[in-house]
Amino acid sequence: MRSSLLAGLVGVSSVGAVKPLVDVSYSKYQGVSLENGITQWLGVRYAAPPIGDLRFAAPCDPVKNKTTIVADTFGNTCLGTGSAASNTSSEDCLFMNIYAPSNATTGHPLPVYFFIQGGGFNTNSNPNYNGTGLIEASNHNIVVVNFNYRVGPYGFLASEEIVKGGSVNNGLKDQIKALQWVQKNIRKFGGDPDHVVLGGASAGAASITLLLTAHNGRNDNLFHATAAESQSFAAVRSINESQFMYDNLVIRTGCTNSNDTLACLRGLNATYLQTKNINTPFPGAQNPPLYMYGPTLDGDVVSDLTMAAYRKGNFIKLPAIYGDDTNEGTVFVPVNTSSVGESNTFLKDQFPLITTSQLRQINKLYPNNASNQFPNSGTWWRQASDAYGELRYNCPGINVSDIYAATFNRKDIYNYHWDVVDPVAAAAGRGVTHTVEINAIWGPENTRGNAPASYSTVNAAIVPVTQAYWTSFIRTFNPNTYRLKGSPEWNAWTQSQKQRLHFVTNATAMENVDAVQRERCAYLSSIALDIAQ
Template sequence: MLRVVVLALLTFGRQAGAVSPLVSLPSTSYQGTPLANGISQWLGIRYAAPPVGQLRFQAPQDPIASYQSVQIADQHGLICLGTAQDPNDDETSEDCLFLDVYAPTNATESSKLPVYFFIQGGGFNTNSNANYNGTGLIQVSGMNIVVVTFNYRVGPYGFLAGKEVVVGGSLNNGLKDQRKAMEWVQKYICKFGGDPQHVVVGGNSAGAASISLHVTAYGGRDDHLFHATAAESQSFAALMTADESQFAYDNLIIRTGCLEEIDTLSCLRSLNATFLQENNFNTPFPGAQQAPLYMYGPTLDGDLIQDYTYRAYEQGHFLRLPAIYGDDTNEGTVFIPKLTNSIGNSSAFLQSQFPALTLDQLRTISIIYPVAEQFPDSGRYWRQVSNAYGEIRYICPGIYISNAYSRLGLQSNWNYHWDVHDPDDDAVGYGVKHTVEVNAIWGPENVNGGAPPSYSTTNAPIVPVVQAYWTSFVRSFNPNTYRLPGTPKWEEWTLDGYQRLKFKPGETAMEVVPDNQKGRCAYLSSIGVSIKQ
């Protein structure tokens, strides 16, 4: 009787037929929260079973039915443990496969609203954009979209590789978590007013790298999990096979003392997360001199990932879907040690990220990237290697992907250049840094305090501009359909035009990629497969 009264109170005053805040799923029922702004949110929905114990290093499994009849979905799920993160942090856990849903309160199961499914970044070693608030994007869309955010396993929990994992576990579990969450959307998003046949996958950095890997997954097989993509700072890291990744597995076994066990993978599964985290840190790739920024990452497994990303696009092994790709002016600055002071320091850094780089390739890179602008408290070669790394890993892959679409005569292919300068970042030399546009796309008030202060002051006018393009793309697979009046048409990318939209407050307009950048990218793309991108 009490349950009936509660449900009656929850639905009182709501639009007839509107989705109830109480949503029943096979595993359990979740009680969402209707907000005063006309949006409801469901936080901390479990989309897969806890990947702990015997499920550590295994592909994600369906959640087990809960004996608790209703779970109050008003708290974000814990964030996945990242490499070198404190295991005692009360915001992280190995049990982390949760998602959040934001939807207009008056949506119904027949609303079939477009869905924006966001994959956060973090170099596949952290969840760096966790718990973004989707209400701002929904408001900008005119209450016409549903937003989904989620966590996925990273570091060794998501990407441990080696012959033992091939035999006794599963490779690329972080990517499989992402696909598991996509499958959840296909099954259940209609219960929140969303349309499973209209899903736009967005992501930044490793999230954008994930988009490329899902677009090319299984050789370009269409599992009908998504229907358009919007990638910010797509990243092409070096892909290793399981054999090439054996060093990382072996090092972890040695550090944890599991060398004494015959079944070393079972030993790793038996360790508590605190002890495992104490031994979870990066070591150099074979042949490199320094530990890379990100040691764990997607594995070239011959199944989900069947080829290097450059070659997959070159050979047309990708889904033909409407797509946005783009980058920031100074993609590399936040990654490079500021005291990089010689060509030796510069080359050693690049080799540490891409150990297959040859001496001839490093020599050519040093020529096409000369010593650049100097900044206080930084080494002579800091900006030089920042420019090189930013184009090797981010900018040139984005241009290459847009070209791959155009070579096949595909329409609905857009590219952008984010050139919105923040005074504080400029003063220290970071410039327009990696993925900074994510703060404008979501709105500076919705990213947990990570936005530059200028995005709420001098740069505030650019926020509604990019949000209108982005939500237009989510709603119609075209950034122009619902763009703000007076803003320029975002022209599609073509091979003969190399045109992209340059975002700049008061000056947003189409631009052509400069010839010198085209030349550098042509060289870097030509060596992409040889350095395992």
């Protein structure tokens, strides 16, 4: 198959046209030209395999490979916490995919959409989405890049030993490495390195906030606008506060008696290490959190708490989209949550610095509604879901938008509220769930079977509307320039007009944030630094 592809692919003949065979200095990658006028390069290595001595180390440049690689197969995803190694996941996982119009030219490079997948920094949960739908929605006027980065202990283990003998925040450093790769190479694929828009969902959107605030907000000109979906504001811990994760892993793996515990961990077979790659409770909590590993305060890449960096103005001030879904918490909270004690325990497990007095106030802001019950669920499930969703996702997005507008008087900050109701999720009580809009942005046929069926039936009309806004923002830093005819203007979030776009199938319109939600968010914002967001 590979030899026939090599023989059959023919480059575009126009002057400066990008050809499927691209030389990135260390390797040559043979892309595949599709019948829809798009060429794709799958499984392009952007960093050396992070194995052996490079486990727990910062990413390094790929080793030169003189052979031509047929880029028709996705690279492995990165090993996730709580999962076994498989045929499609590996420690050798630092690959990206590039999608570009087949008629793209190096002389007139196109805007680049660089997408960071989510997964709570513990898994790669949105791998290898198909970028062709976005390119078609843009009338073949953008290039799309997505990629894998290390997660769990491979990407975020932190301790004194790691600082001395390795590197912390390697998952974020993988992202920076991939962005640097784009700066160096994307023009060869028809992309413009001076027009890169970061997109991301959940932990991918958290990554956007972390990259904006990295190095105290230093602008290395790696990207030029951002679009964050369900930006996640988890607690950020210091090296010392993260030491327990390293110590527990050393104990579980039997490396305790080694004089060099880091060398011992590096010497373990990945298959065995995965059997010990689990979450344990944070100090002060009772149960393991949803996601234990995550970005760490290192005084370098992560130089401050995320919300503190925003409040101090230590972030890159670029055109931006922030937004969330109506029911951010329902897919996370245990569905059998049946008491205020279980609700508060769940919140404490995720944010161990939260105090009992703060929990008491949260309970007042989020009273349990006895009539708001759903099939096969505990009586406090939706109460806990509402509190957790706004604490970690909705309110940080609103508060960050306020900081942009009020403190820096930006007129190019856009906020949205995704409220497209899927009948199946609604009947189950999940409502409009975390990052579900990703299926409309990419197109429901391009998200590896994860889209609700309604996005191809009763909610199909929302897809072209959403894609037009997103591709317009990617192309011009303004979602309105190429918005779908008949769709409303997406007004910027300003100090005087705190408006967001309310996405509803066949009824999308601007809305104000209601006073009750603003009151809740004001309180949650007031405790953000207390709980290390």
